[in-house]
Amino acid sequence: MITGKNTIGTLNSARGTDTFKTFNPVENRENPWVFHQATKDEIDQAVQLATEAFGQYKNFSGKRKAEFLRAIADEIEEIGEDLITTYMAESGLPEGRARGERGRTMVQLRAFADLLEEGSWVEATIDVGQADKEPMPKPDIRKMLFPIGPVAVFGASNFPLAFSTAGGDTASALAAGCPVIVKGHPLHAATGELVSSAILKAAEKTNMPNGVFSNLNSSGISVGQELVQHPEIKAVGFTGSIAGGTAIYKLASTREVPIPVFAEMGSVNPVVVLPSAFEQSAHWAKQYALSITNGTGQFCTNPGLILGVKGDDFTQFIGTLGEEIAQISPASMLHPNIYKAFEKGIEVVTASGKTSLVGAYKGEAAPNFGKAKVLTVDADVFIANPALHHEVFGPYSLVVQCDSDQELEAAINALEGQLTGTLLGNSKELSEKTSIVDALKEKVGRLILNGVPTGVEVCAAMHHGGPFPSTTNAKYTSVGVSAITRWTRPVAYQNWPLELLPEALQNENPLKIHRIVDGIHTFNTI
Template structure:
């Protein structure tokens, strides 16, 4: 049963008077549930509980935290059909997507649990003393990563599970040893409530401190502002728009004690089609990209919103085939009327720019809130000089830029903002011959893809889901994969510390049996 209440530590609360409902975009009507926006008192209570919880949780063993994360995955799975039905009702996304995202969410939690059980992620580094060194003795110095404190995570609209309440930000912060306060996304607050109940149940079952997790409801921006500005919050995780992410980043920088905001924001994910791909497999790639552009109604941060190629008969044929495929793909529902409205506005703005031409658009009838796909094309020099065309249109949209030559293509890449991904369709010979283009693309993205589509982000240790601003606020970090834990920790070095008082990870005996760097050598041996 959905209560519409906030989770403040291990209890529910609904002191506020501001209410709101979520929306079913398929039925084009509000869902039956009413949610209470959190008050300032509830926010302060959640933060106070998180601060108290941190005193204990930061010292929990990796094994104990792993048990907690595995228990969260178990409790999410135990929600069964109720979670899937609620997810689809609030998002308009199909059952298959809901089940897939649930599996991904559980997989992420279990991956972090495995990381904790192994233990080497703390990056223990030991340089033993050299008292006889001349001209000065060398002290004993030992360093490792420690959690930074309570973290605020903002749920995202397009991934109600994998990037929201128990998603990658929450899972990685809990793995690091940081209590988490989630600012639930108002478009799927019921889904968030079910998952919050699962996390709370898991915390109680595994003996976690009260306040290790809270979930705060709100429909506007004030609650989020209060959380970010609270002096006891130490970091923020966000996935969403450039406008929202940069606003939080600027807000956090204005605090008396500025804190990091790890925001994943906009990206148009440029795709470069080299001649070999267009001549040898042009029709194949046209069909692949028609599917990628429209996948999930284009509501992926890795949607291919920009395709670049040098003018040729093969490029013309690719464009025509892509247009034919796009025009035949039935629209699917977007997440919310507001997102559908923003998509229409963005698409109309792009289409109204001088010298753009329509390649294809779905012209049939569509239900309310369903996103009709559209593809434009424009010459390279026009695109280069019109930055409006460089902006993300969140939905089933892409623009194909026809360049005069490789030099113009390279200039366009140099003019782009930071992106999550960059894709090249071509062969190894072209990668060598056109190395300047490859290098220009590499400087703009967090992930280079060859002969594939950018949609789909594998959850694995090698994945880097980030990129130069405005793709993210810090290109060094990923929001996907176990390396995401590094956002919520900072190193502390112990100098000349009594060996018996060191953390286990830094003791000579290596009781955790983890891999460490000892005097410059990776080893799991005792010192």
């Protein structure tokens, strides 16, 4: 049963008078549930509980935190069909997407549990002291990662499960030892409440401290602003627009004590089509039509930009891409406001009068259903007009036609930072066109060869991040187990009594983890 209340530790609270409802974009009507926006007092209470919980939770063993994360995954699964139907009612996304995202959410939680049980993620590094070293004794110095404190996580509009209440930011922060306060996304507040209930059941079953998790409802920006500015919040995780992410980043940086914001924001994910790709021209045209419209284009890895050098083969590829796009029926977007923003974004692109249509769905569409569209423009126009570089959130892509490899490289150099960059071609071309490959590498966090950018594997080697404005810090990923390091800081112990060191730094290596001892990677004792 959906209560519409805020979750403040174990307490359900609805003190405020400001309320809102979520919206079913497929049926084009409001959902029945009424949600109470969190008040300042409720925010303060949630942060206070998180601060108190941190005092205990930061010292829990990897095994104990792993039990908590696995219990969350189990409880999410236990919700059953109510989660799927609620997800669909609030997002307009189909059943297959709902089930897939639920599975991914559980996979993420269990992957972090495995990481915790293995234990080497703390990056234990030891330089053993040498009292007889000349000309001065060498101190004994031992370093490892520790959690930084309560974390605020902003739910994402386009991933009600995998990047929201129990998504990657929450899972990685809890794994690190940081209590989490989620600022729920107003588009899927009921989905968030169901997942919050699962987290709290897991917390109770595994004896976690009260306040290790809270979920606050919000229909505007005030709750988020209060959280970011609260002195006891030590970091922020965000997935959303460039405007939203940069506003949060600026707010956090102007606090009396600034805090890090790990924001994943906009990306057009450029795709460079090299000549050998035209040997499979029809194949790639079909694959990219499907990728552009996957999830109604509402992915941060949507291929919003395709670049190539003019010629008969490229012209044929563009024509086939247009034909494929025209055949793909529209699907619901997440909300009427997102649909309107999609339409407005295309208006901005076409306002220059120098783009032309490649292909678009011409039939009728229900309200809030986004019609796919691909446009094309010459590279010199693209380079000179930064408005053409911006993400249009929805089933859309822009094809940039270049006169030469040199102009192709110039178009890439004109781009802002991106999450991904893709090359379609063969090894010979990659070795011959190194300046193009290098230019693309400078702009992105992940280089893809002969594939599509949509789809982000949850694994240790994944890097889901990139230069600004795709993220606020290109060094960190929001997908994969490496995401845990965002919520930590290193602490070095110098000349510390051996028996008082954390287990990860003790000579006997009781945790049996991988460490670096005097520059040597080892599992051995000292």
